[in-house]
Amino acid sequence: MLYTPENWGSVPESWTRTHLLGLEDLSSEEIVLLLDLAERFRNNVLESPENKRKIPLLVGKTIANLFFENSTRTRTSFGLAGRRLGADVVDFSAGTSSMAKGETVVDTARNLHAMGVDAFVVRHSCPGAPQMIAQSFDNIAVVNAGDGAHEHPTQGLLDLLTMRRQFGRIEGLTVALVGDIAHSRVARSNIFALLKLGAKPIVCGPSTLVSPYWEDLGVRVSYSIDEILPEVDVFNLLRIQFERQVVRPFPSIREYAHLYAMDSDRLARCKNDVLILAPGPINRGVEITPEVADGSRSHILDQVTNGVAVRMAALWSTITAAERKARK
Ligand code: CP
Secondary structure (H helix, E strand, C coil): CCCCHHHHCCCCCCCCCCEECCCCCCCHHHHHHHHHHHHHHHHHHHCCCCCCCCCCCCCCCEEEEEECCCCCHHHHHHHHHHHHCCCEEEEEEHHHCHHHHCCCHHHHHHHHHHCCCCEEEEEECCCCHHHHHHHCCCCCEEEEEEECCCECHHHHHHHHHHHHHHHCCCCCCEEEEECCHHHCHHHHHHHHHHHHCCCEEEEECCCCCCCHHHHHHCCEEECCHHHHHHHCCEEEECCCCHHHCCCCCCCCHHHHHHHHCECHHHHHCCCCCCEEECCCCCCECCCECHHHHCCCCECHHHHHHHHHHHHHHHHHHHHHHHHHHHHC
């Protein structure tokens, strides 16, 4: 079927958020709404030769990608998502901007807004930076593309979408997040959403990177990947974020890999239908070995494809909500 804005339908009126800053604040209904929108985009636009992977729902809108930290997947997929929806996308790089001359993040955003930007996608190493921008504007969509160790909501959503497409549900799944939980915005966004949708999250890694206080939120804590292998439905293998660590959390990478890397031997002790995920970038031989990363249980590149669909859902829903608010 050839889709147009007329026959595609509109964003449900129940969605009223102009900002997507984290999954902690979202209700389970809002998370499911975004997953459903993303699934429709994936099935009916991105995989539809008839629609040529495009649907003009955001024609006339301009989205600015404000990336103050490196990115491959998130930056490119937000850019593609905006273009697949018919929007203009402006890519901003802090390194070559006038921020080097002392301009602040908010002043930078104000100047881009003055050029007619309708939405900001923000990645920053400081937690709260996207919120700071969101608070500076009325009726402008702001989407958090990862802020320090705080949240990475669209990564959390694409991880959940990948699980739901594989198992047909989130509720009841045992999902292990393994690695650098202490510095991981991906772990936090996953955990908030998994708990709301009735999954059973486990955090696993060295005690220097996994706080026992996660148990207070209803998350199981394990310091041994070997003990949880047979019961886990989904492993999400996180990168060790050396750039955010103040002190080295373990003696050597070799020791970490020996104790926690998902390799063929550990994979053989998992459930037959286990799903192997990793948010990327992956460090082959550290959290995952090449044969597992490239093997049949790995859905790492499927996650990347789902990322475009999730970001189409995030942009369409927040920009539509901002437009509706401005009309009132
Ligand atoms: N997963 C993720 O956020 O990757 P990038 O840092 O490449 O965007």
